[in-house]
Amino acid sequence: MPHAFxxxxxxxxxxxxxxxxxxxxxxIARAFAAPAxxxxxxxxxxxxxxxxxVWEITRNAxxxxxxxxxxxxxxDDRPAVRREVVALYDAAxxxxxxxxxxxx
Numbered sequence: 001m002p003h004a005f006x007x008x009x010x011x012x013x014x015x016x017x018x019x020x021x022x023x024x025x026x027x028i029a030r031a032f033a034a035p036a037x038x039x040x041x042x043x044x045x046x047x048x049x050x051x052x053x054v055w056e057i058t059r060n061a062x063x064x065x066x067x068x069x070x071x072x073x074x075x076d077d078r079p080a081v082r083r084e085v086v087a088l089y090d091a092a093x094x095x096x097x098x099x100x101x102x103x104x
Contacts, residue, residue, distance in 0.1 A: 003050025
């Protein structure tokens, strides 16, 4: 069973991702969603656990769920969430041929 993070940790991460990293959410969704005829027009991170992140993605006004496993495997602490989201971003850039921005 995957690690379940406290509600306050989930809330803080989602607020950060959906407030400061909307373009990254869309990039991750476009890189990891199964191919479709319609492009992804919106992606919102809606949750995560120790095994991966979850996004609601929109194509042609249809919303579906995308679950992406953490690149480094299962995690169980808050610092690992940041590390794995950054790793997902880097992997998404590599898949899409986009130059990643430097990480602070």
